[in-house]
Amino acid sequence: MASTVVTGTLVRMQVTLVQLAADLDPAANRELVVDSLRTVDGQDLVVLPEAMMHDFGPPEHDLAAAAEPLDGPFVNLLSQQARRLGSTIVAGMFERTDDLPYNTLVVLGPDGELVTTYRKIHLYDSFGYRESERLRAADIAPVVIPVGDLSLGLMTCYDLRFPELSRALVDAGAEAFVVPAAWVAGEHKVEHWRTLLRARAIENTVWVAAAGQGGSRYSGHSLVADPWGTIVVEAAGGNEQVTAQMTVDAVRRSREVNPSLANRRMQTP
Template identity: 70%
Template sequence: MQVALVQLASSTDSAANRELVETRLGGLDGAADLVLLPEATMHDFGDPQHDLASAAEPLDGPFVSLLAAQARRLGSVVVAGMFEQTDDLPFNTLVAVGPDGSLLATYRKIHLYDSFGYQESDRLRAGDIEPVTLKVGGTRVGLMTCYDLRFPELARAVVDAGAELVALPAAWVAGEHKLHHWRTLLTARAIENTVAFAAAAQGGRRYTGHSLVVDAWGSIVAEAGDDDDLLQADLDPADVARARDVNPSLANRRMRSAW
C-alpha cells in the first residue's frame, strides 16, 4: 500500500485552507492508495475563545466537496480532519473520501484534549465510543485522532476490528516533552498491537510537526520535520502478518476488550 502524508499548517481562514489543500494535493501524482492530511485541516483550532461552531461545516459542505474532487482526480482514498456542524457543539471529525468521491467513513474524535492546560471539550463534543475502520484496497485501516494516541484501549479496539494500519491525523500541540511523547506513543502503539501507523501532523510554530510512518515492528519508516512536508511510504500488509507471526502477542492475550 502506497501512503502519502501531507504535513501543513492550517489557519482560521477556511477558504484559504481549501486553497492550501488544493495546492498541496495538486502536487501529488496519484500513485498513493491513501492520502492523509492532519486534524483540523479544514480550520485551525485558533485561540481558546475562537468560535468553532460558527466555522463548522456539514459533511456535504465545501471542504468535503474539495476532498471528493481531489480523491477522484488522484484515484485515492483521502482522509482529513474537519469540524462537523451539529445543532450544538461541533464534532472534531475525520472524513474518509473514496476514489469515486463518495464518503466512505467518518470518525468523530472520542478523546477530547482536556490536558496540558487546554479544554477542547469547551468547544467540541466527543464522538460515540466505537472503533471506526474502512477498507483501502485490500487493507483494513483504523481511524484515530491526535489525543486518542494516549489511550491504548482505542488502538487495541481498532486492531480487534481488523486494522492492519492505523491512520492518525493530529494537531499535536508543541511544548516541553511533546515530541518525545509523540514518537514514543506512536512506536509503542505500533509495537504492542503489531500494527502500522501513518500519522499526519500539523506543522508550523504552534504544533509539533514530525509526521511519522511506523511499521508493525515499531521502526520509523519516514519522519517529517517541523514545517510543511510530504512523506511517502510503501507499507506491505504482509509485513504486519509476519510481525504477528513472530510476535503473537495479540493471540497470546488473556484479557480481551469488549470489541
C-alpha cells in the same frame, strides 16, 4: 490513478502524509490543500492533518460558527481531489451540529464518495487545554475501513494516548492505524508523539501512518512506523510531504514472530 502494487504475495500500499499548518480562513485552507496535492501522484492513501478545514485558534475562538456540514465546501473539495487523484483521502474537520461541533475525520474514496466518518472520542482536556469546552465528544464507536488490501483503523490526535482504543481497532480487524493530528508543540511533546506512535505499532503489530499539523503551534513530525515500531519515514516541522509503502506481509510476519495479540489473557469487554 492510484493502484495497489502486487509482487507475488507482497501487497504494497502507497501512502503520502501531507503535513500542513492550517489557519482560521477556510477558503485559504482549501487553496493550501489544492496546492499541496498538485505534486501527489499514484498514491493509494493520502492523509491530511486534524483540523485541516479550520485551525483550532485561540481558546476563545468559536468553532461552532466555523463548523461545516458533511456536504459543505471542505468535503466537496476533498471529493474532487480524491476523484482527480484516484486516491483515498483522510482529513480532519469540524462537523456542524445543532450544538457543539464534532472533531471529525472524513474519508473520501477514489470515486469521490464519502466512505465514512470518525468522530473524535477523546477530547484534549490536558496540558492546560479544554477541547471539550468547544467540541463534543463522540460516542464510543471505533471505525475500521478497508483500503486496498489493508484494513485501516482511525484515530485522531489525543486518542493516541488511550491504548484501549487501539485494541478495539485491532479487534475490529485493523492492520494499520491512520492518525491525523494537531499535536500541540511544547516540552516533551515530540518525544511523546514519537513514542506513542511507535508503542501503538509495536503492541498491536500494525502499521501507523500519522499526519500532523506543522508550523509554530504544532509539533509536526508526521511519520510512518512499521509493525515492529521502526520509523520508516518522518517529516520535520514545516509544510512538507512524506511517502512510504505499507505492506500486508509485514503485518503477517510480525504477528507470526511476535504473537502478542494471540497470547492475550485480558480481553477487552
